[in-house]
Amino acid sequence: MNPKRTMTLNLTDQEMSVLDQLSVQKDLSKTALIRQALRLYQLVDARITRGEKLFFEDQDKQKAELMVL
C-alpha cells in the first residue's frame, strides 16, 4: 500500500464523541472513518466544482438543496 504519514488531530469533546459514535455505528476504526469522511468531502467538492448540485430527497420526494462547501 502507499506509504503513510502521521498527523495529530485536535478535536473537541463533542467532535470526539461524534467520532466515537460513528466508528461504532459503521464498524470502523476512527482513522478509517476520518479517511471515509475525507473521500466523501473530496468527491462532493469535485462534483460541485464541476457545476453539479447536491440534493437530499425526503420520503415525499421533496428535494432540498444541500448548501455546501
Next chain:
Amino acid sequence: MRETIQIINAKTSAPVDAEIFDEVALTHFIETQAEWRPVILAAARALSQQPNQGLLIPRHFHWDWTRKEAELKLLAVKFYGLAHEGKLQGIMKVETVAHSCRLPEQQGKPLVYIDYVESAPWNIKKLMAALGQPQRFRAVGTRLFEAAVLQSQEEGFRGRLGLHSLPGSEGFYINECGMTPVGRDPHKQNLLWCEFTPEQAERYLAGE
C-alpha cells in the same frame, strides 16, 4: 500498489505470472476501448444467434475521457489493472463512498462497491467459444474480484463488498462467489444488488 500474482494460461493450464496494479492511467482505458470493443461486438453478434445467452453489452461505449481523468484522482475511486507481460488483461473500478451495505444485519456500514469489472474478451470462455477462438488466460476476473475483497479488508470494511449484478452474471456472484442476493434495485433498472458479509468474504478468500 503493484503486485505479482498468478493467472492461468488457458492453453497449457499452467499458472503464469501477471501484474495487478492500481496506478491505472488514461492510456489504459483508451487501449481497452480500441482493442477490446471490436472483439466483444463480434462475439456478441455471434452469441445473439444463440438463445438465452445472458450477455448484455452496451451498444455504445461513450467514454467521457475528461471525466475519467478527473475520477482517476479521487480518493473514493480506485481503478485496478491486470496485465501480463505489459498487456492489459482485465480492468476494474471500485468505489468506497457512494454506496453502503443494504443487508439488514450490516445496514449503512461501508463497503467496497465494484462499479465496473471486465476481463479482456479473449479471456472470456463463452465469448471465445462463440467466435471459435481459443481462450488466452483464465481467472483474470477472479483476481480482480479478489483484489476488491482484499481492499475491503485493508480499508477496515472487513471484506464487505457490493455490486449490481447484470442478469447474466447473477449465477456467478450468488452461487460461485457466495454473495447474498439482497434485492432488485428499482433505481438501477432492477439489477440485482449482491453483497458480501465479512464471513462470506472470508469464505470466498479461503476457497469455500
Next chain:
Amino acid sequence: MKFNKDGDWLAKRAEQEDRHFISVGGLISRIDPEWQADVSSVPNVEATKTAFVRLLQLARRERRLSLEQLAQKVDVDLGELVKIEADESFKPTPRTIHRLAEFLKLPAKKLMVLAGLLQVKDFGLQQASVRFAARSEPVEDVSPEEHAALEEYVKFLNEQ
C-alpha cells in the same frame, strides 16, 4: 495484499468464472443512455414467484400429495393448481392463496406477495426467496437439503 497462492484455489475459481459472465451493472448502466438491462430474459427475475411454486411443490411432496389430492384437500380448482406449478406468469386467485396459506400454516399476506398478487418492496423477503429457490430443485424425492431449505424458509415466513 495477500492474494491466494494456492494453485487448487485458482483452478477452482477459474473453472467457476469460465462458466459465467461476470459483468456488473454500475458503470455500464450510466454510460450508455440507450442501454436497457433486459431483466425479463432471465429466469431468475421473479424470485418470489419461483419460491412460491417451489414452496408449494415441496410442501405437497413432503405430505405425499398429488396435485389432485391437494386440490381436494384445500378445496380449490385442480386446473388452477396445475397452472400455478406450470405457468410462471399465472396469477392465482386470492381465495386459492388463502386456502393454501391455511394448509401450509403460513401468513396469507406473505403468500399473496410471493404469488405476485401484492406488491411489497421487501428486500429480506426477496433475499430469502432467491436463496430458497436456488436451493430447491423440482425433482421427485425431497432431499434432506431441500427439507432443510423448506423448513428454514417456512420459519422465516412465519417470523415476520
